[in-house]
Amino acid sequence: KGIPSKNAAKIWLTRNGGCILESNPERIPRKDLSELIEIVQAQFFMICAAWKKHFKVEQIKFYC
Numbered sequence: 001k002g003i004p005s006k007n008a009a010k011i012w013l014t015r016n017g018g019c020i021l022e023s024n025p026e027r028i029p030r031k032d033l034s035e036l037i038e039i040v041q042a043q044f045f046m047i048c049a050a051w052k053k054h055f056k057v058e059q060i061k062f063y064c
């Protein structure tokens with residue numbers, strides 16, 4: 001909701017299609033975060049395809 005800031009919550013994708021909440025400095029409520037994480041997980045393949053296209057890479061290097 002609203003405009004993202006430099007202190008926005010960060011959600012990392014994992015190589016197996018899951019997500020990790022890296023930080024939540026704006027203290028988004030847990031219910032809203034759970035909803036966001038479900039959406040991100042459901043769109044994993046679309047997000048990865050867009051990342052590859054944007055950065056012109058064949059593979060993504062995941063942190064975990």
